Amino acid sequence: MVFECQKSPYKKEFTSKVVSCSPCQIERLVQGKKEKVQVFEVLLEDTVFFPEGGGQPDDRGFLNGIPVLQVKRRGKDAIHFLQDSLDVGTLATGVIDWERRxxxxxxxxxxxxxxxxxxxxxxxxxxxxxxxxxxxxxxxxxxxxxxxxxxxxxxxxxxxxxxxxxxxxxxxxxxxxxxxxxxxxxxxxxxxxxxxxxxxxxxxxxxxxxxxxxxxxxxxxxxxxxxxxxxxxxxxxxxxxxxxxxxxxRSLDRERQLTKILKNGPEDHVDLANKLQALVKLSQKTLQTLMKELAVVQAEKIKSEKPKFAIVHRKDGDADYASALISELASEAITLLITVGEDNNGQMTLIGQEDVVSSLGPKICSCLAGKGAGKGNKFQAKVTQLNPSARQEAETILRDYFQ
Missing domain, CATH: 3.30.980.10 (Threonyl-trna Synthetase; Chain A, domain 2)
Known part of the structure; x- marks a missing residue:
């Protein structure tokens, strides 16, 4: 098991006689999925294409201009897998991908x-x-x-x-x-x-x-x-x-980009990043407090109107906002649909009587393009369609039910 590639690893091209060529199948990644594809396995008298082994991947390149897809060792032989066939007995010229080698x-x-x-x-x-x-x-x-x-x-x-x-x-x-x-x-x-x-x-x-x-x-x-x-x-x-x-x-490129963003030299990047991270955490904490206060105000408004159902959507809301609103309205006999988040990354929660939730939850979830589940008087789901049209459709489902 000593091939020309092992004797002369710096050699980039070679010529060798084709000993055999036969059709076969190999697994290849096609659009991110493994699929079996029809190829030809070619055996040469010798090769400068290294067959994978010893922790080292195989070489790639061309044989008579045909791409070499894989090279594997089979006993004492190196098998080349090509897109097209080669005539047995003819000479094949190989050129390896030198950068890879x-x-x-x-x-x-x-x-x-x-x-x-x-x-x-x-x-x-x-x-x-x-x-x-x-x-x-x-x-x-x-x-x-x-x-x-x-x-x-x-x-x-x-x-x-x-x-x-x-x-x-x-x-x-x-x-x-x-x-x-x-x-x-x-x-x-x-x-x-x-x-x-x-x-x-x-x-x-x-x-x-x-x-x-x-x-x-x-x-x-x-x-x-x-x-x-x-x-x-x-x-x-x-x-x-x-x-x-x-x-x-790559590191220098990232450093230059950070210098432009942070408007300071590389030696200050870590300190500035730590300060920004602390500021973000403080802002997030402040935002959570404000969202909870906003939920209380929203709940008071809904209570004063005494509706059979209510729909609340906040693009900048989160799970904490939804929980605070639900908590404020827990004692009210009302069906409540809350949606929070972006159009393609949101959450929905439907609260109400069990029969209402079990009937409407899956339907509303479907029109908001989500996957979720209900338990008792609550249905929750992650949704990916919170545009005005989808939310209007969800509101129509609720209105039609209570008419």
Whole structure:
């Protein structure tokens, strides 16, 4: 299981003979949903397309101009899944998506050096890892990683990058693998020789992935944060290489936007955000008090009119306002429909005698485009249609019932 992509990870194009081509189905995301689509599985004599494995996603690109949708390993073979067929026995020219390949090389080699340093410095063993689309993580066999330990690992990792340590790949047959080589085991269907990736003086590890030839190609590694993992383990999230530059650019863009909004320099952003948050909380508390007072006034008005039913709508109202109004009118023999919130994000509450509520609740809920349920003398629902037309329809339902 040593393909051209593993021998020459920097190669971007290649030509190889088509060994087989047959129709099949694969699952693809179509408009956000997984669907089975008809494709062709193509086997070549060799390939520079990396088949997913070892925590590294597969390569993408083109074969004879046809998009390569997936590449998977099947025993000793790499299977390419294409939109169209290729003639068996002909030569196929492949061009890989180099930006994707280079990113995967940087993240995978980054994982190796982080794993080695975390183990050598603190005895944190790596039990698995995941190469994500924007951020990757390593599962470490430890309950916790302190900020000081993170800082030490990051410092030592980037020191190795500055030293421009070489990365070598050797192929071994069976029992010839040196004892010091680290491994989490081979796949059950592994066939053939074993590749060992060695970061000189740092780590030797069995691996099928594509790697940089020198740690200097990683540019920089940034350890982002940790999260509690499964079974008393810790997930360490990181970015490497070009992803660090992208991260910095996005952070600077947000910083510039915040500077414009807050009208102050980056060093004051946190203080200003805290002050704004405190002001918002105070405003919300004041608004809640005013809404409750408004509910009392509204309730007194309704009591003075002594109607059979009443409809109250407040765009700026909330659940507290509705509860206060209901509480003020609890002793009144009245059917009350309250709606609060925006047109596409609101709430309705119908209060009254049980027979009235059970009869009218679902109907009013339906015309306000909501989902809810009734219990006793109350029907409540979240609604998404509070425009004047829908509210007029709800009012008509009430009027017709009491006529």
């Amino acid at each position: 280079w990113d995967h090389m940087q993240q995978h080699s980054g994982q190796h050096v982080i794993t080695a340093i975390a183990d050598a410095s603190f005895g944190f063993k790596t039990t698995s890892w995941w190469l994500g689309e924007s951020v990757s993580h390593i599962e470490l066999d430890t309950v916790n990683v302190t900020d000081a330990q993170l800082k030490t690992i990051e410092s030592q990792v980037n020191e190795k990058i500055r030293e421009a340590v070489s990365v070598e790949v050797k192929v071994y047959e069976g029992d010839a693998i040196p004892d010091q080589v680290r491994s989490r085991g081979l796949p059950d269907d592994h066939v053939g020789p074993v590749r060992v990736v060695t970061i000189l003086g740092v780590d030797s590890n069995m691996c099928c992935g594509t790697h940089v030839s020198n740690l200097s190609h990683l540019q920089f590694i940034k350890l982002l944060y940790t999260e509690k993992g499964k079974k008393n383990k810790t997930n360490l999230f990181f970015i490497s290489g070009n992803r660090v530059l992208d991260y910095i650019n």
